[in-house]
Amino acid sequence: MRCQITRLTAGYGRVEVLRGVSLEIDAGEIVALVGPNGAGKSTLLRAITAMIPDRSGSVLLDGQELIGGTVESIADAGVAHVPEGRRLFPGLTVRDNLRLGGWRIRRKNLDEVLEFFPRLAERLDQVAGSMSGGEQQMCAIARGLMSRPRLLLIDELSLGLAPVIVDEILVRLSDVAATGTAVLLVEQDAGAALEIAHRGYVLELGQITVSGTASQLTSNPRMQAAYLGTPG
Numbered sequence: 001m002r003c004q005i006t007r008l009t010a011g012y013g014r015v016e017v018l019r020g021v022s023l024e025i026d027a028g029e030i031v032a033l034v035g036p037n038g039a040g041k042s043t044l045l046r047a048i049t050a051m052i053p054d055r056s057g058s059v060l061l062d063g064q065e066l067i068g069g070t071v072e073s074i075a076d077a078g079v080a081h082v083p084e085g086r087r088l089f090p091g092l093t094v095r096d097n098l099r100l101g102g103w104r105i106r107r108k109n110l111d112e113v114l115e116f117f118p119r120l121a122e123r124l125d126q127v128a129g130s131m132s133g134g135e136q137q138m139c140a141i142a143r144g145l146m147s148r149p150r151l152l153l154i155d156e157l158s159l160g161l162a163p164v165i166v167d168e169i170l171v172r173l174s175d176v177a178a179t180g181t182a183v184l185l186v187e188q189d190a191g192a193a194l195e196i197a198h199r200g201y202v203l204e205l206g207q208i209t210v211s212g213t214a215s216q217l218t219s220n221p222r223m224q225a226a227y228l229g230t231p232g
């Protein structure tokens with residue numbers, strides 16, 4: 001599986017946000033997408049999954065063009081989107097949230113996704129809104145995995161979470177990628193993301209300005225100054 005995004009543009013009405021973004025994600029790869037607030041990271045994920053109508057360019061998933069598709073057809077093509085803020089149904093149980101994720105493919109069995117997130121197995125009957133932020137993020141990712149995506153998009157995984165739980169979730173994400181799922185990870189915490197990512201891109205003002213392997217990015221002085229803070 002390969003996702004090839006070429007010269008993608010997208011925006012809101014007359015406001016152009018993405019100005020010709022090209023990037024690639026391969027099966028089994030975690031690709032980090034970092035950049036400042038307002039750069040267009042969430043817009044990129046929304047453009048891939050047809051959540052915004054104004055978009056052009058190309059998004060190929062194994063050669064299948066997703067631009068022009070609908071939210072439903074893109075989900076059916078194998079793309080799952082874990083949105084910023086997680087968007088669980090807080091009053092529903094963990095079990096029901098997960099089952100909703102599998103609804104389109106009529107998948108009810110939770111065992112495989114619970115292997116990635118064993119904590120959720122102990123909380124299946126709990127309402128999602130009563131869990132910690134970290135557990136809710138696990139639930140949101142697990143819900144996305146219920147559709148057996150080829151490409152998993154995650155927006156701001158660490159937002160509002162303690163570093164220790166972020167690390168736990170990122171390790172699980174590596175396990176997910178190891179099964180062949182491609183992961184595009186949008187993350188404020190570039191340091192944490194690049195610890196588990198294979199490659200990364202920097203998006204600034206709607207354009208990719210830096211790209212490379214995780215180790216190239218972590219040793220890049222411009223990255224260090226702008227996104228990685230002081231080492232250690």
Ligand SMILES: Nc1ncnc2c1ncn2[C@@H]1O[C@H](COP(=O)(O)OP(=O)(O)O)[C@@H](O)[C@H]1O
Nearest residue numbers: 012015017035036037038039040041042043044
């Ligand atoms: N629904 C919207 N309507 C109009 N403009 C929006 C909307 N959502 C985001 N924007 C604008 O698009 C730009 C990129 O936003 P966003 O993709 O959310 O950036 P990021 O996720 O990198 O912080 C910002 O200037 C933002 O104000």
Ligand SMILES: [Mg+2]
Nearest residue numbers: 041042043084
């Ligand atoms: Mg965002």
